[in-house]
Amino acid sequence: MAWKGGVAIATLKDIAKAAHVSAATVSRVLNADTSLAVSPDTRRRIFAAAEALNYTKHQRRTVPAASTIGLVQWYSEAAETNDLYYRAIRWGVETQLEADGFQIAHVFAKDALPSDTLAGLIAIGKYSPAQLANFKAQSKPLVIVDQDTLAQEISCVTTSFGDPVDKIIQHFLAAGHHRIGMIAGTEQTTDGVALSDARLAAFKQAMRRRATLDESLIYPGAFTIEGGYQTMTAVIEELGAALPHAFFVASDTMAIGAIKALQEHHIQVPEQVSIIGFNDLAVGRYISPSLSTVQVATQLMGMNAARLLKDQLDGLATAPERITLGSQLLLRDSSD
Numbered sequence: 001m002a003w004k005g006g007v008a009i010a011t012l013k014d015i016a017k018a019a020h021v022s023a024a025t026v027s028r029v030l031n032a033d034t035s036l037a038v039s040p041d042t043r044r045r046i047f048a049a050a051e052a053l054n055y056t057k058h059q060r061r062t063v064p065a066a067s068t069i070g071l072v073q074w075y076s077e078a079a080e081t082n083d084l085y086y087r088a089i090r091w092g093v094e095t096q097l098e099a100d101g102f103q104i105a106h107v108f109a110k111d112a113l114p115s116d117t118l119a120g121l122i123a124i125g126k127y128s129p130a131q132l133a134n135f136k137a138q139s140k141p142l143v144i145v146d147q148d149t150l151a152q153e154i155s156c157v158t159t160s161f162g163d164p165v166d167k168i169i170q171h172f173l174a175a176g177h178h179r180i181g182m183i184a185g186t187e188q189t190t191d192g193v194a195l196s197d198a199r200l201a202a203f204k205q206a207m208r209r210r211a212t213l214d215e216s217l218i219y220p221g222a223f224t225i226e227g228g229y230q231t232m233t234a235v236i237e238e239l240g241a242a243l244p245h246a247f248f249v250a251s252d253t254m255a256i257g258a259i260k261a262l263q264e265h266h267i268q269v270p271e272q273v274s275i276i277g278f279n280d281l282a283v284g285r286y287i288s289p290s291l292s293t294v295q296v297a298t299q300l301m302g303m304n305a306a307r308l309l310k311d312q313l314d315g316l317a318t319a320p321e322r323i324t325l326g327s328q329l330l331l332r333d334s335s336d
Contacts, residue, residue, distance in 0.1 A: 010053035018049035026050075030095065047091070047299055048282040051084055069097055069309065070118040072107045072135075074125025074190055084281045085251070085298060089124050089145055092302020097122075100310055109190045113138060120309050124302070128193035141312035145305045150322040155312070157305045157323045164294040165202035167329045168248050168276050169210065175336050177246035177274060180207065181217040183231050183258055185250040199250045199278060217244055221254060228257030236265050245273055246335070252277040252284045252293055259287065259334065274335040289333035297325045 012030075016023040021042060028036045029046045049055075071093055073086065097104055107113060113121075113134075120141035127135070127144065132152050135142050144156040172180050184200040200218070207213035221231030228249060236243060249255035255277030262269055269275055269289055277284060277293040284291035304323050311317040 010050070010055040014053055015046060015049045015055055018053060019045040021046065030055075030091075047088070048285075050091070051088055052282040052286075067101065068103045068105050068118055069306075070105050070107050070113060070115075070121045071097075072113070072121060072123040072125075073109065074123070074127060075109050084253070084283070085279050085296075086124055086146075088298035089302040092299035092304075093122055093124065093145070093306050094302070095299070096303040096306035100306065102306075102310075115140070120313055122305050122309055124305075126187065126189055126195050128189040128191050130193075131189060131191060141309050143305045143308045143312075145301055148322065150320055153320045155308050155317065155321045157301045157308065157325070159296045159301065159325050159327050161198040161202040161327075162205070164278075164327045164329050165199060165248070166206045168294070169203075169206040169212075171276070171329070171331065171335065172246040172248075172274065173210065173212070175246070175274065177244070178212060179214065179217065179244040179246075180212065181219065181235070181244035181247045183228060183235075183247060183249045183254055184218055184220050185223040185227075185254060186220045187223055197250060199248075203248055223251050223254060225253050225257040225260075228254030229261045230257070232258035232261035233265075236261065236267070243267070243273065247273065247275055249275060249277045252279045252281040252291060255291055255293070255334075256284065256287060259289075259291070269334050270336040276329075276335050280330060285332070292332045292335040293330055295328045295330050297327070301325055 012023045012026045016026045019026065025038065026046055029038060029043055030050065071090065073090065094104060105114060105118060115138045118140060121135060121138060122143050122145065123135060124145045126147050132149060132154060136154065142154055144154055146158060147156060148158050149156045169180065182200065182203050185197050188194045204213060219231050219235055221227040247258065249258050255275055259269055259275055262273055267273055275292065277291050280293045280295035284293055308317065308321060308323065
């Protein structure tokens with residue numbers, strides 16, 4: 001590890017060692033070298049190692065206006081360092097933009113848009129109607145990542161929720177779990193508008209279809225490890241022996257906190273309570289028990305957003321588009 005200001009900074013050599021490849025291969029993959037032939041598994045290992053080691057590209061350069069894309073993130077720069085999900089999407093955007101010859105201007109929550117110097121905008125995260133209207137008012141090519149904005153006539157890239165959540169419920173029921181709880185994430189836009197979670201809607205729909213929905217077993221919490229920990233602790237204290245034997249948790253970070261709470265109360269996972277998260281963060285593979293989850297193609301979401309924007313800049317996209325990427329249920333040790 002290199003060190004800067006007392007903080008460990010991962011290098012390409014660190015990633016290469018963790019992924020069992022050369023540093024040159026790591027560099028070419030992270031910089032979207034399309035001439036390099038590597039297997040999907042190798043590419044996944046490199047991105048997972050980079051994520052686990054907290055690798056961050058540092059490229060803030062003064063660039064020509066015509067080739068600069070504004071990359072907007074919906075929270076502060078400090079918060080971005082702790083959000084592995086959105087950081088992985090950002091990597092995908094950066095990788096594809098750099099491969100296509102664009103430069104990047106990073107814009108965080110509450111930063112003013114340098115609109116006169118940008119050729120287009122890619123915004124990662126969730127935004128209120130007022131914020132989306134502000135983006136549109138820039139009159140530039142625009143793509144939103146991780147929010148369905150097609151109804152607002154804005155191109156977007158999202159992931160699927162209904163099918164993987166339905167498979168989670170199928171798995172729990174097949175394992176004999178009929179009282180299924182959910183720890184649902186709560187969040188709001190940076191200007192205070194509450195957001196609805198598509199995972200919660202998919203959970204309710206899947207449970208209603210099977211006449212097994214008990215809304216009293218849905219518990220809201222913050223999309224953080226601490227949020228999952230605090231919510232599960234409260235559920236354990238409230239329900240005691242009546243605790244459901246299975247929980248779908250809306251994110252891996254929350255699920256990690258929930259498992260910690262169960263373990264502190266000497267509740268075995270998955271023997272007494274099965275847990276399945278969502279997002280497939282690399283860290284979930286290394287906790288004990290390893291976390292069952294839904295794999296979301298985060299880097300690919302970002303790369304597709306960059307491609308959509310380039311199509312707009314090239315005049316190939318004449319109407320708003322929505323790309324919805326598939327996701328996959330991955331069963332590990334935290335669910336029986």
